[in-house]
Amino acid sequence: MSAGRVLIVEDEPALARGLSDTLRARGFEVVVASDGQAGLDAALEGAADLILLDVMLPKVNGYEICRAARARGINIPILMLTAKGQEQDVILGLNLGADDYITKPFRIGELVARIRAFLRRRVAGRGGLRFGALQIDLEGRKVLRDGAALDLTAKEFRLLVYFASRPGCALSRDVILDAVWGSSVFVTPRSIDRCVATLRAKIEPDPHHPIYIQTIREIGYRFEPDGTSLVGS
Numbered sequence: 001m002s003a004g005r006v007l008i009v010e011d012e013p014a015l016a017r018g019l020s021d022t023l024r025a026r027g028f029e030v031v032v033a034s035d036g037q038a039g040l041d042a043a044l045e046g047a048a049d050l051i052l053l054d055v056m057l058p059k060v061n062g063y064e065i066c067r068a069a070r071a072r073g074i075n076i077p078i079l080m081l082t083a084k085g086q087e088q089d090v091i092l093g094l095n096l097g098a099d100d101y102i103t104k105p106f107r108i109g110e111l112v113a114r115i116r117a118f119l120r121r122r123v124a125g126r127g128g129l130r131f132g133a134l135q136i137d138l139e140g141r142k143v144l145r146d147g148a149a150l151d152l153t154a155k156e157f158r159l160l161v162y163f164a165s166r167p168g169c170a171l172s173r174d175v176i177l178d179a180v181w182g183s184s185v186f187v188t189p190r191s192i193d194r195c196v197a198t199l200r201a202k203i204e205p206d207p208h209h210p211i212y213i214q215t216i217r218e219i220g221y222r223f224e225p226d227g228t229s230l231v232g233s
Helices: 013-025 036-044 062-071 087-095 108-127 154-164 173-181 189-203
Strands: 005-009 029-033 050-054 078-083 100-104 134-137 142-145 170-172 213-216 220-223
Touching: 005 013, 005 036, 013 029, 013 108, 029 036, 036 050, 036 062, 050 062, 050 108, 062 078, 062 087, 078 087, 078 108, 087 100, 087 170, 087 173, 100 108, 134 154, 142 154, 154 173, 154 189, 154 220, 170 173, 173 189, 173 220, 189 213, 189 220
Parallel strands: 005 029, 005 050, 050 078, 078 100
Antiparallel strands: 134 142, 170 220, 213 220
16 A cells, blocks of 8 residues: 655756655655656646655746645645755745745655655544644634633634644744734734744643744744654754
8 A cells, every 4th residue: 555645846866766766665656757847747737645846946946836736726745855054945935835844965764754744644634633632623613621621812723723734834924924814914923923822821731842833943833733843943
């Protein structure tokens, strides 16, 4: 049984071949696109369960592929491959709909673990929003811990629902602002940090050492429903 189908969009032949061989050896089906146009076509055809997407590509760059995929309603995980130190490139990719990033050079074990985690969460997420001892009741608009309702504000509830619906994804502050506060409301990124702080105080076992809402330096946050992290924050 296949572990999932991965689309690799990478124009460096040696890296593409190495990734392809490694993933196939670990039970994944692999589709390889060696330029941006081929990658865009494969993505729009729904050729994979997850996309490994290089940023700098011939013909069509990774940003345009990400933008086009999300515009067409393709909601599979997109993991960007970026060069070390390209922080602004990472933020741009996340704002266009990428789910996470990994910097080159990377450890292949970490990459495979990240892919498996995304695919596992994608399946598990269809069963409802639960993490740890907490359950999010979307119809009742409340959060329960061991059956008892927590006292969350409307904004905290919306923020938690957004986080929980994007498990494992690196979320920039701009993306969070648009999704939770809306573009018509003038707030600053500090508003997110304050809301995260009050939310952590209510849902984290130890708010000073959060395991669910984890900070990504200079970028934003990542929600880890199993209370673990594969990336240093």
